[in-house]
Amino acid sequence: GQELEGMSDVLKDVYGSNFGESMEDAAAGITAVYQATGLTDDALAQTTKAAYMLSDTFGFEVTESARAAKAMMTNFGVSGEEAMNLIANGAQNGLDYSGELIDSINEYSVQFAKLGFSADDMFNIFQQGADSGAWNLDKVGDAVKEFSIRSIDGSKTTTHAFEALGYNADEMMATFAAGGEGASDAFKLVLNDLMAMDDQVQRDAIGVELFGTQWEDLGTEAMSAMANMQDSAYATNDAISQIGEIKYDNLADAFEGIKRQAEVMLLPMASTIANAFVDIAPQVSALLEKLGPVIEQVTTDAMPFLSEFLGGI
Numbered sequence: 001g002q003e004l005e006g007m008s009d010v011l012k013d014v015y016g017s018n019f020g021e022s023m024e025d026a027a028a029g030i031t032a033v034y035q036a037t038g039l040t041d042d043a044l045a046q047t048t049k050a051a052y053m054l055s056d057t058f059g060f061e062v063t064e065s066a067r068a069a070k071a072m073m074t075n076f077g078v079s080g081e082e083a084m085n086l087i088a089n090g091a092q093n094g095l096d097y098s099g100e101l102i103d104s105i106n107e108y109s110v111q112f113a114k115l116g117f118s119a120d121d122m123f124n125i126f127q128q129g130a131d132s133g134a135w136n137l138d139k140v141g142d143a144v145k146e147f148s149i150r151s152i153d154g155s156k157t158t159t160h161a162f163e164a165l166g167y168n169a170d171e172m173m174a175t176f177a178a179g180g181e182g183a184s185d186a187f188k189l190v191l192n193d194l195m196a197m198d199d200q201v202q203r204d205a206i207g208v209e210l211f212g213t214q215w216e217d218l219g220t221e222a223m224s225a226m227a228n229m230q231d232s233a234y235a236t237n238d239a240i241s242q243i244g245e246i247k248y249d250n251l252a253d254a255f256e257g258i259k260r261q262a263e264v265m266l267l268p269m270a271s272t273i274a275n276a277f278v279d280i281a282p283q284v285s286a287l288l289e290k291l292g293p294v295i296e297q298v299t300t301d302a303m304p305f306l307s308e309f310l311g312g313i
Helices: 002-016 023-037 041-058 062-076 080-092 101-114 119-131 137-150 156-164 169-178 180-195 200-211 214-227 239-247 251-312
Strands: none
Touching (some): 101 137, 119 137, 137 214, 156 200
16 A cells, blocks of 8 residues: 555665665665664655665664664654764764674663663763773663662662762652753762762772672773763764765766666566566466467477487487
């Protein structure tokens, strides 16, 4: 029906724009992105193209990047294109250094969102942690996850940690439970107050109470960098468009694009011809059934002559 017609238009757009190894591969990519994100029409086409660019440039599987995009769409309210652009910027900035960028997005988006962070905030924190010596990206995400759990659990250790920093523990836990901008501001406040402590032994003890062993695993330099994370847009350039302009701007791809555009334009004619053959298939089948005995008899009669002829050769 109408939905299938819309998918057909998306296929023409994606394949005709030089994405996918073949029309079948482009269709499979569209299906993967649709199943992961639920997008349709132009949004589906643009997000699928972006997924192919990430695959061709950074080696991310179309299915995996689509799932990561969906995680950000669900938890941060960004569009599929915005999500793909954040992934592209992150990869360009070296965030996949431990091969965990896609997995970290999938696993920790919900934890960052619980603390009131945006998609840009998550990538900024990832970047600060990575640039400050975190030996893998998973540790950065896990630190935020541990804090998001401990900050509202009402345990003695959490209460002690907040009180040791001079806060009202109940009010602080209520702030984090509420989420939103108040929670993200409180997160930065807690980290900054921790890093400002003169007694490093006490600071590390409180850090472990709030962040678990990730505090020790990441080290004070990475935690300090995360505390100084700025509220700014992470994807400062349209990385997806730049990749498209650079990666596909060559003679071979230009000719391939022309070929594919011709294929797309000829699809209606091919469909008409195919449908015509389908329509006459029963008559052709019936005719072959009638001609079968005749063909078989002719073949039988010709066999002696053919054998003699081949023997003579």
